[in-house]
Structures are given as structure tokens and as C-alpha cells.
Amino acid sequence: MSSAAGTATLDGLRRSRRGRAAWLAVVLLGLALACILSVSLGTRDVGWADIVAGVSGTTETMAQAVVAVRVPRTVLAALAGAALGLAGAVMQGVTRNPLADPGILGVNAGAAMAVVIGMAWFGMQSLDAFLWTAILGAGIAACFVYAVGSLGRGGATPLKLALAGAATSIASASFTVAIILPRNDIAGGVRSWQIGGVGGASFDAILPCLPFLAVGLVLCLLSARSLNLLALGDEAAAGLGAQVAWARAAAALGAVLLCGATTAICGPIGFVGLVVPHMCRLLVGVDHRWLLPFSALTGGILLIVADVIGRIIARPSEMDVGIVTAFVGAPVFIWIVRQRRVRDL
Numbered sequence: 001m002s003s004a005a006g007t008a009t010l011d012g013l014r015r016s017r018r019g020r021a022a023w024l025a026v027v028l029l030g031l032a033l034a035c036i037l038s039v040s041l042g043t044r045d046v047g048w049a050d051i052v053a054g055v056s057g058t059t060e061t062m063a064q065a066v067v068a069v070r071v072p073r074t075v076l077a078a079l080a081g082a083a084l085g086l087a088g089a090v091m092q093g094v095t096r097n098p099l100a101d102p103g104i105l106g107v108n109a110g111a112a113m114a115v116v117i118g119m120a121w122f123g124m125q126s127l128d129a130f131l132w133t134a135i136l137g138a139g140i141a142a143c144f145v146y147a148v149g150s151l152g153r154g155g156a157t158p159l160k161l162a163l164a165g166a167a168t169s170i171a172s173a174s175f176t177v178a179i180i181l182p183r184n185d186i187a188g189g190v191r192s193w194q195i196g197g198v199g200g201a202s203f204d205a206i207l208p209c210l211p212f213l214a215v216g217l218v219l220c221l222l223s224a225r226s227l228n229l230l231a232l233g234d235e236a237a238a239g240l241g242a243q244v245a246w247a248r249a250a251a252a253l254g255a256v257l258l259c260g261a262t263t264a265i266c267g268p269i270g271f272v273g274l275v276v277p278h279m280c281r282l283l284v285g286v287d288h289r290w291l292l293p294f295s296a297l298t299g300g301i302l303l304i305v306a307d308v309i310g311r312i313i314a315r316p317s318e319m320d321v322g323i324v325t326a327f328v329g330a331p332v333f334i335w336i337v338r339q340r341r342v343r344d345l
Contacts, residue, residue: 020290023283027297031078034304038074039067042311043318076201077307077321078300080266081276083213083258085299088273089280089292090220090255093227094248095146097158098278098336102138102259103270105161106168110141111263112194113172119186120179127208127264135212135260141168142256196269196322198307205265212261217296219254224288227251231286269322271329272299278336302328 039055040046050063055071084102091100091107102108114137118124124133145168149161176194180187226247229237234244262269276299277291284290303321306328310319 016285020284024294027283027294027301030301031297031304034301034308035074035078037308038077038304039070041308042066042070043316072203072206073198073201073307074304075203076206076266077198077304079206079209079213080198080262080269081272081299081301081303082296083216083262083299084269084272085276085280085295085297085302086217086220086292087255087258087262088299089277089288089295090223090227090251091273092277093223093230093288094251094255095158095161096231097161099158099162099274099333101271101274102255103169103268104274104333105165106141106145106172107138107165107256107259108263108268108270109169109172109176110144111135111138111260112268113137113176114140115264116176116179116186116190119190120183127205130264131208131212131261134264135257138260138263139253139256141172142252144168192320193267195320196267196325197310197320198266198303199318199320201265209261209265212257216254216257216261219250220258221292223247223251223254224292227288227292231288267322269303269325271325271333272302274336275325275329275332276302278332 036051039051040048044063044066046063046067050061051067053061053064053067055067087107088101091102091105092098094100095105111134114133115124115130118129118133124130145161145164148164148168149157152160180190226237226242229240229242230244230247232240237247238244276295280291280294280298284294303325306324307321310321310324313319
């Protein structure tokens with residue numbers, strides 16, 4: 001009887017692996033299709049021949065020049081979506097909070113406020129300075145939210161973390177507006193950046209972000225096993241050999257690097273880190289060894305598609321991707337809260 005049960009379990013595991021491999025193929029295909037749509041659709045649609053020529057660097061016609069501009073935009077959307085999706089999955093694992101998201105927990109708002117302070121008070125202009133400042137602001141905001149959410153009985157519960165994050169986001173946004181209002185010299189650019197978008201991307205702007213994104217990616221992916229253990233509870237994780245504090249700190253650092261670098265170049269884009277991990281759990285389950293890479297790939301797809309939608313529905317102008325993701329993410333946020341029934345928080 002036990003032998004039959006063991007065989008059934010192994011068969012189930014094999015089917016699970018085959019199912020995950022199949023979903024991986026689907027997600028990779030979806031990413032490729034999203035990239036093709038991104039370079040072909042917008043305020044001006046282009047044909048396949050123009051896409052091939054534009055990708056190769058040829059800009060002899062207007063359509064080919066449009067494609068050449070859209071290529072770095074597509075790359076940035078893929079990288080930013082992957083970073084935010086992965087960071088959201090890690091934050092949900094670290095805090096054991098289904099509502100965790102770089103926007104909801106105030107991390108993006110903290111990064112944005114730090115960048116605005118640097119621009120307004122210290123004359124900061126270089127992208128390298130933006131990156132370091134955004135990462136510092138994201139880290140401070142994450143530590144502050146976790147510290148506030150840990151106060152009182154029960155420690156850092158999901159509800160207290162969500163409330164602390166929401167309060168931090170509102171306070172940071174208000175302080176940012178107070179800094180910008182009297183500064184007409186930076187107000188226009190900052191307000192557009194605050195919405196969150198990938199327009200105007202260039203490879204010169206993307207390259208300085210890659211080391212930060214790479215380090216954050218590695219830290220997050222290496223934390224997969226630790227996050228699986230943390231899901232069992234701190235005491236159980238420690239009993240299984242995990243160094244709980246170090247595991248949580250390493251994973252959080254990776255998420256902060258991803259959020260800070262993305263916010264520095266794109267502005268604060270919300271809800272990607274909330275929506276994507278929940279979608280991926282439906283596909284591959286709760287094992288972070290699969291969930292994290294799937295969240296990165298799916299996040300890239302989501303942000304690319306959101307960018308394409310923003311170009312199409314607002315023709316002949318464009319709608320920033322941060323607005324589109326808010327329309328998608330807000331209903332999902334409400335649905336998650338209703339599923340949790342608040343009492344479980």
C-alpha cells in the first residue's frame with residue numbers, strides 16, 4: 001500500500017514538473033510575442049520588414065526609425081517588469097504577506113522621495129546618483145515600514161504591514177509634492193516621472209542599471225530555498241537549519257536593489273509586484289524555486305503589454321504605463337483583500 005502511494009506521489013511530481021515546463025514554454029512564448037507587439041504597435045503601426053530593419057539598426061524610413069526607438073523601450077519594460085514582479089514575490093515571501101508589493105509597502109514611494117530630495121536640495125543630475133539615492137531611499141522605507149509594522153502584539157502581521165506601508169506611501173508622496181511645488185525648474189519633469197513610465201528609454205540609460213538589477217536578481221533567486229523555509233514559520237525554519245535573520249535580510253536587500261534601480265529610471269510603477277506573484281502561484285504553485293523565475297518572466301510580459309495598451313488607447317498620444325498597471329492592479333488588490341476576509345490578516 002505504501003509502495004503504491006509512493007509511486008502515485010512520484011507520478012504526481014513528474015506531472016507537476018511537466019506542467020511547470022509546459023507553462024515555462026508558454027510564458028517564454030508570451031514574452032516573445034509581447035516584445036513583437038511592443039515594437040510593432042503604437043501611435044504608428046509598422047510592418048514586419050520595418051521591424052527587422054529597425055532592430056538591425058537601419059533607420060532609412062520613418063517606420064524603421066520608430067522601431068529603433070521602440071527597441072530600448074521594450075527592453076526597459078521587460079527589465080522593469082521582471083524586477084518588480086520578482087521583488088513583489090520576494091517581499092510576499094519575506095513578510096508572509098499576500099498584500100506585499102513595492103508600491104503598497106512604500107518602497108517605491110521612499111525611493112521616489114529620495115530622488116526628488118537629491119534633485120531639489122543637492123542639484124543631483126547624473127543617473128548614477130539617481131540609482132544610489134533611489135536604492136538608499138527604498139532601503140530606508142522598507143526598514144521603516146517593517147519596524148512600524150512590527151510594533152505591538154503579534155509582531156509584523158500582514159494587516160499592520162499593509163497599513164504601515166500605505167501610511168508611508170501617502171506621507172512620502174505628500175512630502176515629495178511639498179518639495180516640488182515651489183520648484184518650477186524641476187516640477188514638469190518630476191511630475192511626469194512620478195507617474196511611472198518607460199517612454200524615452202535609451203540603451204545609454206539602461207546600461208548603468210544593469211549591475212544593480214543583476215545583483216538584485218542573483219540575491220533574490222538564491223533566496224528561493226530560504227523563502228520556502230520561512231513560509232513554515234521562523235521557528236520551523238530555524239529548526240531546519242535556516243539562519244532566519246540573514247535569510248530575510250539577503251532576500252530583502254535583493255528586492256530593494258531591484259525596486260530602487262527600477263524606480264530611478266522608470267519612476268514608481270505600482271501593482272506589478274502584487275499582481276504577478278498571485279498569477280504565477282496559480283500556474284506553478286508556492287515553491288519559490290519556480291515562483292521567483294516565473295514572476296520575473298511574467299512581470300516582463302505584464303509591463304510590456306501594459307505599455308502597448310497605453311499607446312493604443314490614448315492615440316495619438318500615449319498613456320504612461322503606471323496608469324495602466326493601476327487600472328489592472330487595483331481590482332486585484334480588492335479581490336485579494338476580500339479573499340483574505342481581513343480576519344485572516
